[in-house]
Each structure stands twice: as structure tokens, then as C-alpha cells.
Amino acid sequence: MLTHRLEAIRMSAAAGAEARGLDPSRPLTDADRDFLRKAWREHLVLVVRGVADLSAAAQMDFCRVFGEIGARARPAETRHEPDGAPAEVMYVSNKRENGRVIGSIPDGEMEWHIDQSYMANPAKGTCLYAIEVPREGGDTMFGNLYQAWETLPDDLRRAVEGRKVVNAYGHGGYGIQTRDANDPRAATRSHAHPIVATHPDTGRKLLYVNRLMSLRVEGLPEDESDELLFRLFDHAENPEFRFTHKWKQGDLLLWDNRCTIHARADFDKTQTRHLRRFSIRGDAVT
Ligand SMILES: [Fe+2]
Incomplete structure (x- = not known):
């Protein structure tokens, strides 16, 4: 018996759809799963609004509609999550207990990036659940990399x-997160990916670069590489x-990390912004 009907309401011309009619605390049918996967491929970012008290386990079940839950990319020594939290969880949070942040990337603005794009197999998707948010600011912005490729001028395509x-x-560190080619970690945690990539599920081409983590184009002198990358x-x-x-x-939000860049706007750091994040395991970029 059909007790609810799912809808995907487009939120902008570029990307984003609100999935309505979904109650993530109830088991999903196969038809629901197919609908969600199709909507995700089409809209790149899915949002379910007004999800009250979603448990970490229920958020993981939602993520599993789209793939397997990914391991934490950050080394264990940088973990701040409280004891007892699932191993895969990351709190994107500025919440402090006894003067110490309990999450990662707590405050401020964050430059455009693709999660884990310095790894051989970056996350396929990232899922955030908003437990506490500031009155204003701290927006997450998404850029559609299919459109970036499709509109790229011919000289840049060549x-x-x-x-x-x-x-x-x-x-x-803290504060604004920006590109830093001199960070010693850049030498050890890096990977080269094709700039013109193909999405494995849609077969569409996309422009796979991001300002925070893309450091140099292989085979070009540094000045030429910088000039090209900044364009x-x-x-x-x-x-x-x-x-x-x-x-x-x-809000429960999931983005396709294979065909989008994202960035975070600044917010008042005296206000709490506490999101629970899981990533979905991805494959090599081709
Ligand atoms: Fe991110």
C-alpha cells in the first residue's frame, strides 16, 4: 500500500532539490531508494528538511541508500569527536566542551573544495545533518562542475x-581555510586526477578542480600552471x-562530491554550528 509519495522539488537552476514526503526514521522501500538515487544523480544535492532528532544510526542508513559509509579521512590524532561516537562520524562543529572544540573545521569561512580530493579514491558523497545552526550565516554553497565543463571556453578546454x-x-588550523602550497602535509597527502573527468553514474564530463586543494597541473611550469588553475x-x-x-x-543534506565543489560562508563564531557528517566511499576519478 502506498502510504507516502516522494517528490523532488528543484531549489535552483544549477543544483539542489528538496526531497519531500520522506521520513528517514521509517524503513525505505526499494521504490523510495530508486527515486532518491535518481533525484541525486539529477540534482547533485538533496535536502530533506525538518528531520527531528535523527540518530547517527538512522543517518548512516540513509547514506547506505547511495553507497557504503566511508572511513574518516583525517588521521586519528586530529579526531575531536566524543567517546562512543561511531568511528566513521565527523562533527563539523564549533561546539566547545571545557573550552575545547568537539568537532572539526569549527569556525569561519572555508574555500571552495572537493572533499578528499587529495586522495586516490575521494568520497562519492558527503552527508550533513544539522543539529544546531547559527541564526544566520554559515551557508554551504555548491558549484555544478558539469556546467563548469560545458561552458568552459575553447582555449581552456584545449x-x-x-x-x-x-x-x-x-x-x-582555524579561521579561514585557504590554499597553502607550502603546508608540509601537501607533499605527503596528494594525488593527481584528470582535470576533465567523467561521472561514473551519469557518463557526463565535468571540470575536476578546486581552489583549496588543486595545487598544480602536471607537466606545466609553475607560473603557467598557476595562471591556468586560477582561470x-x-x-x-x-x-x-x-x-x-x-x-x-x-536539515539532512547529501551532495555528490564527484561533480560539485562546495564552500562555506562565514558566521558569527559566538553562535553554535553543529553538524553531523558521514561520507560515502568513492572510487578513482577517471
Ligand atoms: Fe567539505
Whole structure:
């Protein structure tokens, strides 16, 4: 018996759809799962609003509709999560207990990036659940990398076709998270991926670069590589390819990390922003 009907309501021209009619605390049918996977492929970012008191286990079940839960990318010594939390969880949080943050990347703005793009197999998707959000600010912005490729001028297409970009882990600490080619970790935690990639599920081409982690184009002198990359970043961050999500408590959001970049807007650090994150395991970028 059909007791509810799912709908995907488009949220912007570039990306994002609100999935309505879903109650993540109830078991999903096979038809629900197919609907969600199709909507995710089409809209790149899915949002379920007003989900009250979602447990970590229920959030993991939701993620498993789309793939396997990924391990934490960050080394164990940088973990701040409280004891008893699932091993795969990361709290994106500025919440402090006894003066110490209990999550990761707590405060401020964060530059455009692709999660784990410095790894050989970056996450396929990332899921955030909003437990507590500031009154304003701290928005997450998403850029559609299919559109970035499809609108790329011919000279830039010729310059990147067949080339690879080295993405490196080069951010950390607190405050604004920006590109830092001199971060010593960039040397050890990096991976080269094709700049023109193909999405494994949709078969569509996309422009796989991001300002925070893309350090250099293989085979080009540094000045040429920088010039090319900065033109690509500027192009990919065009507001026309963008969807901005304004967080509300109870939002459950999942983005396709294979075909989007994302960034975080600043917010008042005296207010709490506490999100629970899981990633979905991905494959090599091809
Ligand atoms: Fe991220």
C-alpha cells in the first residue's frame, strides 16, 4: 500500500532539490531508494528538511541508500569527536566542551573544495545533518562542475584536455581555510586526477578542480600552471553554476562530491554550528 509519495522539488537552476514526503526514521522501500538515487544523480544535492532528532544510526542508513559509509579521512590524532561516537562520524562543529572544540573545521569561512580530493579514491558523497545552526550565516554553497565543463571556453578546454591536476591536503588550523602550497602535509597527502573527468553514474564530463586543494597541473611550469588553475577556479565558481543552502535545524543534506565543489560562508563564531557528517566511499576519478 502506498502510504507516502516522494517528490523532488528543484531549489535552483544549477543544483539542489528538496526531497519531500520522506521520513528517514521509517524503513525505505526499494521504490523510495530508486527515486532518491535518481533525484541525486539529477540534482547533485538533496535536502530533506525538518528531520527531528535523527540518530547517527538512522543517518548512516540513509547514506547506505547511495553507497557504503566511508572511513574518516583525517588521521586519528586530529579526531575531536566524543567517546562512543561511531568511528566513521565527523562533527563539523564549533561546539566547545571545557573550552575545547568537539568537532572539526569549527569556525569561519572555508574555500571552495572537493572533499578528499587529495586522495586516490575521494568520497562519492558527503552527508550533513544539522543539529544546531547559527541564526544566520554559515551557508554551504555548491558549484555544478558539469556546467563548469560545458561552458568552459575553447582555449581552456584545449589547455586541460588530457592533463592531470595534483590535489593536496593543504589546509588546517582555524579561521579561514585557504590554499597553502607550502603546508608540509601537501607533499605527503596528494594525488593527481584528470582535470576533465567523467561521472561514473551519469557518463557526463565535468571540470575536476578546486581552489583549496588543486595545487598544480602536471607537466606545466609553475607560473603557467598557476595562471591556468586560477582561470579554471574563477570559471568554476561562477555564481550562475551555484546553489546556496541556508541551514535550518533538522536539515539532512547529501551532495555528490564527484561533480560539485562546495564552500562555506562565514558566521558569527559566538553562535553554535553543529553538524553531523558521514561520507560515502568513492572510487578513482577517471
Ligand atoms: Fe567539505
